[in-house]
Amino acid sequence: MFKIILNNNKSLEINNVLLKEDYGGYETWEAIVADICEVFNMFEEIEFIVMGFGQDKWPVDCMYDLLCVAENLPKIIMGFSENIFNFELDFYEQGLERKLTFKDKGTFIEIFCKSRTKWNPEPMFECTSKKELVEMILKLYRNFIFYSQYLCKNLLENPLMDKFILEDTITKKVKTSFGVSLNPLE
Template identity: 35%
Template sequence: MVVISMLCDIFEISGVVRFKVSGFGQKEWPVDCRTDLATVMEQVPEILKKIELNQYDFILDFYEQGMERQVAFNPDKDAIKLTCSSRTHWTPDPVSIHMKREQISRIFEDLYNRFLEVGEILCSDLIQDPLLEEWKV
């Protein structure tokens, strides 16, 4: 979505926003606001809808060139199994981890809310864009 990309460009240019991802054997993934945050944020509303329905079977795709990783979320007994796959030479180690449903819910809700809060501060005109209104949960 163009508006999300514009917001993420502003986040990157501002220098005050930092997007961090870690796990699967890598303390800090090589992600940025401009491309990777934009691709993640496009997916977040649908993920939040699934979480609200207690459906923890979805994929978070870091599809931008260079990252090219997916994290698959699947229910596994009382927890959620996260499995990372790579389409590059990088290999996740471990390939899978388990998290509680509440942790996953909190991560995505916090990411969504923080994105809107920072967007309101840095570029309130774009946060009110009708296209973004359709994206909002």
Template identity: 35%
Template sequence: MAFEAAAEVPPHAGPFEVHGDYFTDVIVACALLDDVAAGRFVLVGFGRDPWPLQVGYDMSAFLEELPDVVAGIRSGQDVELDLYPPGIEATFVFSADADDVVIRCSSRATWQPSPDVERIDRRELLAMLDALVADVARALHDIAPSVAERSAFTRTWVAGA
């Protein structure tokens, strides 16, 4: 057999364009992070440790709705987050209860949450979500600074949405 050297690297879809709207830029950011295998998206709770999630699709669905979820939690309003990707198909309803947030999970898939209700301190939950977004924004900046600087996703969270 003759000597052979090769790099098996998936083709890059780039250049990634920034569109200036939050939803599109979230999709671009998650696709770019997934493309370079930059980390994992981890969700634990409701009997799953961890949930079987992917950065490119599942994290995108989560981040798409996060500004409204955070605003609802901050204002004490009930708010819903729908993780719609096939195989996940779960809805989370966040409800204020004094200094806590009660999270109810319902599944549209064969898996059913157990327990279906969890409780967390409101400040702890907001800090956790802020850290998640900061980590995503940092990773995006590390691998594609020009995309991060022009992204509505980054601007939304830097502004404290």
């Protein structure tokens, strides 16, 4: 079964570490998200997990693979708020090279996995409910924001990140629309 998770596999014992300085030279929020992913990658405590399509744990990391997903989160969540569930996640990094295509099938979401390597997904299709997908994506987004606040708050507070950080009204609308309630951070 498909899962995508960003979690803290140990307890973070560092308090508001500034591992990357916001030097003010950023031109886009995507560049800041890339640096946040780099910070996450330095900590073994932060773990990015993708599973499904016959592989219990994909060989993913925070540095590159999480970035492929994180840069799409605001657009995906905004789509959910408009009941749009058709989107793609492209894990384009050399070695992994997989694309997930999400298609709204009315009562459920069909996920198709295409590999551009010798690895073959088995099965090629998996299904999930809209509620399960919304919950997964919202948890991933919430955890990304939380760990960013904890490890590199200065990057998260850069004004360019206003385009990445969604208003509470949007995430509340999505949670309410699909009956999702997020537990406190695990």
